[in-house]
Amino acid sequence: xxxxxxxxxxxxxxxxxxxxxxxxxxxxxxxxxxxxxxxxxxxxxxxxxxxxxxxxxxxxxxxxxxxxxxxxxxxxxxxxxxxxxxxxxxxxxxxxxxxxxxxxxxxxxxxxxxxxxxxxxxxxxxxxxxxxxxxxxxxxxx
Ligand code: HEC
Numbered sequence: 001x002x003x004x005x006x007x008x009x010x011x012x013x014x015x016x017x018x019x020x021x022x023x024x025x026x027x028x029x030x031x032x033x034x035x036x037x038x039x040x041x042x043x044x045x046x047x048x049x050x051x052x053x054x055x056x057x058x059x060x061x062x063x064x065x066x067x068x069x070x071x072x073x074x075x076x077x078x079x080x081x082x083x084x085x086x087x088x089x090x091x092x093x094x095x096x097x098x099x100x101x102x103x104x105x106x107x108x109x110x111x112x113x114x115x116x117x118x119x120x121x122x123x124x125x126x127x128x129x130x131x132x133x134x135x136x137x138x139x140x141x142x
Contacts, residue, residue, distance in 0.1 A: 081108025
């Protein structure tokens with residue numbers, strides 16, 4: 001009877017250890033980096049660079065009237081817009097960075113709101129505002 005009890009509690013203890021180990025491995029995995037803020041380079045490359053970036057994709061989808069696509073891309077761009085200011089640039093002063101990032105966040109949000117309303121003019125105005133903002137920010141912070 002006692003021996004059986006010991007065996008049962010031993011099995012339970014082993015089970016608990018295994019569970020804790022598995023939990024530890026899961027929480028330490030690089031997967032939860034997903035929740036982290038994308039860095040400046042990632043935002044710039046995926047957001048702006050070339051025909052495969054969100055700016056270009058939103059523009060094309062809007063022109064083709066593919067609103068679901070435009071909205072999906074605009075959502076990611078707006079997420080990037082929020083994320084940019086959470087980063088620290090390697091150059092330039094903090095107040096300037098904050099102001100430029102707020103402007104960028106507002107423009108990306110405007111694009112999303114226009115896409116949600118299927119307002120092509122609004123989307124293009126927002127994209128143009130972003131397109132005209134690269135130089136000033138790069139001069140100060142890149
Ligand atoms: C609010 C500031 C800001 C705005 C607006 C901005 N950028 Fe940038 N960009 C940066 C900073 C800062 C870097 C440097 C990142 C680094 O090297 O860590 C950068 C780097 C880049 C890079 C190089 C990325 C790499 O892999 O090294 C590209 C390409 C780029 N930007 C494109 C653009 C384009 C195109 C626009 C406008 C449509 C734009 N950016 C608007 C701040 C900005």
